Amino acid sequence: MSEDKEIQDFDRIEKFLEGKLSHEDARRFEAAMNEDEAFRSTVEELGILFDGIQYTGRRAMVAKMAVWDSEQDIEKEREPKLFLLKPWYKKYGFMGIAASLALLMGFFIFFYNQTPSSEELIGEYYERLFIPGVTTRGENTNRTIKAKAQIAYNNEDFEAAIVGFETLDPSMVSNEDRVYMGLAHFELDHFDEAIRYFDMIPKDETINYGRAQWYKGLTQLKAERFDDARYTFTQLMESDSSYRAKAIAILEEF
Amino acid sequence: MGDRTIIESIKSGSESELEAIYKKHRQEFIAWAMKSYGCSQEQANDAYQASMLIFYENIMKGKLTELSSSVKTYLFAVGRNKVMEQKRGARKMMVGIDAHESYLQDRKDDSEEVEQQEEMLQLVENSMEELGDPCHSILKNYYYHKQSMDEIAQKMNYKNAETVKNLKYKCIKRLRKTVTLKT
Known part of the structure; x- marks a missing residue:
């Protein structure tokens, strides 16, 4: 049989299997199958092949969809979890919105209380030192200048206090004065200057050192340098300073 | 993009369009099917894939040229039927088996027959892999x-439809021979 005839016969079988023959042609085709077992066998074999090819195509499509699934699931994993609130909104309408807002407020209040701002912590833990026994006697001497600076400090005139302390002969400035200098800068938000003065206090001056470290930590907190503040308070916590208990307490809060 | 344009785009072979639709409705369908019919996520996903296959195949066969509702409604309706088939404990919802529905309709309920059919389908699939291209692509595309034939000729850079027709016949002969050797 020539190839053209073969292709012609194949086309006819294909049309039958695809249901594309006319009613009359299909009836004749079935009659031919009933008379010729070999022909019937060929038709059935080709039918299985066509089904198998479709099956192959479907399997490829399913494999493609599995890839899309995993891509989408990965994308979903990366989405912020807050998006999970969306179905509530859709499901419960206005009440869902109200409930979601209440929940968000709850979260906000919860975290607000759990992690106070640096400003709140300063408000809670900072107590400005008052300089006791200040005298103005002996004007125009170093002592007088120092006294004026101390008065200015006590009167919360921190700029005048700083100017006064800085004009003093360095030999007249005690470590206690340096703590006050640091606190004056702290009050004016001169964070680096404040820390510079607190760092001048040597470790062997136990009382002033502990005090200076405590205020250094508060300065770092006020400057929102939280890691630095945590480190300073941790060092203080591990010392014998009278500020140790305060350091432990504040470390629990941020 | 309107549904008619979407259908035309898929019919012309746009895989990205199909992917976009698939991803657009998948999560919602799974959540809906799990909640409404108490099926597992895997079952819901299988039903959605079956629904998407039917959507795709009906477009390619020319059975679906426009929708009276939206694509989403269509996918959910077909997917729901697939979930219900699972619920009724219908025979395994295997995507390849459905292809037999016109040819072997009367033998559908015989589980031994079904098993043999599956084996045969897998045999053909393996043989298709062995054939490789261009036969694999020509047969699958057709x-x-x-x-x-014209679309395949254009897509695969053949001279004309007649060339593809002759090649297709030769590929079928090769496939038949490969399968026969395996049985």
Whole structure:
């Protein structure tokens, strides 16, 4: 049989299997199958092949969809979890919105209380030192200048206090004065200057050192340098300073 | 993009369009099917895939040229039927088996027959892999994706539809021979 005839016969079988023959042609085709077992066998074999090819195509499509699934699931994993609130909104309408807002407020209040701002912590833990026994006697001497600076400090005139302390002969400035200098800068938000003065206090001056470290930590907190503040308070916590208990307490809060 | 344009785009072979639709409705369908019919996530996903296959195949066969509702409604309706088939404990919802529905309708309920059919289908699939290209692509594009000879000729850079027709016949002969050797 020539190839053209073969292709012609194949086309006819294909049309039958695809249901594309006319009613009359299909009836004749079935009659031919009933008379010729070999022909019937060929038709059935080709039918299985066509089904198998479709099956192959479907399997490829399913494999493609599995890839899309995993891509989408990965994308979903990366989405912020807050998006999970969306179905509530859709499901419960206005009440869902109200409930979601209440929940968000709850979260906000919860975290607000759990992690106070640096400003709140300063408000809670900072107590400005008052300089006791200040005298103005002996004007125009170093002592007088120092006294004026101390008065200015006590009167919360921190700029005048700083100017006064800085004009003093360095030999007249005690470590206690340096703590006050640091606190004056702290009050004016001169964070680096404040820390510079607190760092001048040597470790062997136990009382002033502990005090200076405590205020250094508060300065770092006020400057929102939280890691630095945590480190300073941790060092203080591990010392014998009278500020140790305060350091432990504040470390629990941020 | 309107549904008619979407259908035309898929019919012309746009895989990205199909992917976009698939991803757009998948999560919602799974959540809906799990909640409404108490099926597992895997079952819901299988039903959605079956629904998407039917949507795709009906477009390619020319059975679906426009929708009276939206694509989403269509996918959910077909997917729901697939979930219900699972619920009724219908025979395994295997995507390849459905292809037999016109040819072996009367033998559908015989589980031994079904098992043999599955084996045969897998045998053909393996043989298709062995054939490789261009036969693999020509046969799949024609019999599964329902592309015309002209479309295949253009897509695969053949001279004309007649060339593809002759090649297709030769590929079928090779496939038949490969399968026969395996049985």
